[in-house]
Amino acid sequence: MLHYPLTSYTISSDHELLDKENHISFEVRKILEGIQPDVLKGKSYLLKKLPRLIKQNPRVPVFKNLLATVHKERGEIEQAFKANRWLVKEHPNYLFGRLNLAVEYLDTAPEKIPGILGESMELQALYPNRKEFHIEEFIAFNQIAALYFLAINDLRQAEIRLEMMQSISPEHPKTNYLQERIQQFKLTDHSENQKIMQAHQAPKFNFPLQVQWLYEEDHDFPKNKIATILRLDRKPLIEDLKKVLQDSIIRFNYFIEEEDEIDFLLFPIHAIFFLEELEAEKALPEILEVLSQNEEYYEIIFGDFINEIVNSIIYSFGEHHLDQFFNFLKQPRIYTFSKSYISEAMLLLLKEKPNLREKVQAHYKSLLETFIEKKDDKTLVDQLAYGLIVSDIVELRMNALYPEIKKLYQLRLVDEDVCGTIEEVKKDIFSDPDQIQKDYSLPTASIYGKYEIWKKNYEDFLENEFKELEDEFGNLFDDDIFDDFEEDEDF
Structure with missing residues (x-):
């Protein structure tokens, strides 16, 4: 049995871990081992056998997963999707069902995948109460996460997942497959379809009214609105604030094209201030993702x-x-x-x-x-x-x-x-x-103090910028500046 210590959880190769998680007894394990080769061949008899096994073992999600796999191997994609949706409905915490569902949306609606695998696309964040994962769970999750990031043109995050997989199981077929996909991605020019791939639709928030304030307010965020937001239920509020940060990345091109004044794309900073005030340490992956953006993002979002x-x-x-x-x-x-x-x-x-x-x-x-x-x-x-x-x-x-x-x-x-x-x-x-x-x-400072400092810094910046212009061009409000213009009745 192999154990790989990570920052916050352990990866194991012990199949008993999966058996315990998925209610697989010794007898069920023998059945699974017996039919596995035929599942991969899409044998038709399993379309009758698996429903019986499902009925006999309603708590075991693997049989439903195998039913979906059989349909997939037979080329019956729609039936495979239906079987998997049934699996996810009956066993929402079963990882491989979620991964199958994510695969269904990879090409058609990748923006739905964070709702399936978690906004941070991290295994532990999806299962916060677990401290140990099987190696197949780790590899499968990170492969799909990486494919999602490729779908939204985030090569860096995809390569991070590949590096993680290579450090744990460099010869695994899923690792090799992902490496090939990333190489193919690098050979393709994605600049033309970057705009198309980015979402134009805002996330669904738990508190849409209050979160909208983050998109509307500037450096002088009203104190009564700050207080109102801080009184909201903490957990769903943090979820919303994390979505705001992700939205600033996913819809960045959309915002800079749609906004008349891109100097006022301040909502990621608002979200960070509130997350700090809430001591939301679990939002750090989303914050670091914001900090990993390119120079254009920094200039427009953060400025000086x-x-x-x-x-x-x-x-x-x-x-x-x-x-x-x-x-x-x-x-x-x-x-x-x-x-x-x-x-x-x-x-x-x-x-x-x-x-x-x-x-x-x-x-x-x-x-x-x-x-x-x-x-x-x-x-x-x-x-x-x-x-x-x-x-x-x-x-x-x-x-x-x-x-x-x-x-x-x-x-x-x-x-x-x-x-x-x-x-x-x-x-x-x-x-x-x-x-x-x-x-x-x-x-x-507290969040209120942060906004006071931010407002003062911004006002000082404008004052200094104006002073520099006056030093270079003279009094910008000199009344005599218009004397050289002749009066025009049609003006």
Whole structure:
């Protein structure tokens, strides 16, 4: 029996785990083993035998699953779908029934799949009370999740699932199949149909009226509306806020085409503020998915306020989820400054919570070792990002990491324009520690304080921008500016 320890659950190859979950006795196991070869051949006698077995064993979902499989193998796709829908209705917690249903929608309506497999597309999130999963459950779930992400043109998330599958069962047929699909995807130009694949329909919310406020309000979010939202039932509210974040990704193209003023696509920031106030740590995967978006998303959604937002996220969720943030930094194809914002936020976290220093340093060590190990991975190597991260380590005076930093320099993986030569790095990292100067009030504020700070920052930004224009062009409201124009009666 094999066990693979993951962050929050274990993967086992022990079939007794599935038998226990699916009410399979020793006698039922013998029956299943006896008919399995004929199921894969679509033998017609099973269309009579399986209904009898289902009637005799109503608590065993596998027989219904096999009935759907037989129809599928015989090319009777509609009957297979009907059998599977019956399976899902009778056994809603049976994973393979859900996966079959997701497959049905892959080509026709992929936007329905998160409603079947969970908004975060994570196995543990779908079954939060389980601490152990069979390897076939793990492989099958992540294969379908990856195929879903390919269907919505999210290659990065699909590759993450493939990497997980390869780490557990690299030779599994489903792993090999997914690898081939991803290779085919890369050879196809998806730029033309990206707009088509993105959904235009808003999610269905538990609290549609209150959630709509997030789409309508700007930096000056009314306090009475904030209070009203916070009084809503916590669990369904968090579900809605997670959907808002996903909506900002799925319908991003739609929003920037439909909105007259794209400067005011602020609803993801509202959702993050509320999730922080609710201490909704289980929403971290959705938040990290937002932070993994490209430069255009960052500019339109976050603008110049991104540092404060990421600092706030790290302050709220960093202490107990350092592994997730540093795993994010190890992922390929992540926007350069997205990584730097997270790394820089660690300075503020350690200023506020210095007891975390040893843990943060251990994570940085693992991160640098990953950079060194994957020195030839062009999807990961980013000299500018590496330089910014090294600068943060130097500012934290984590001189125990100097050997790893030196190795990065020897491999020419660091942009010296960012953090200086290796001699300069050595001098600074071994010097007396300075007071960390990062001083943001936003992270430690309540949600009401966050909005006050955000509003003030935005007003200051507009004032400074206006002042710069006046410095360059003179008084923009000079009454004499119109003197050179002749009066026009038709004007």
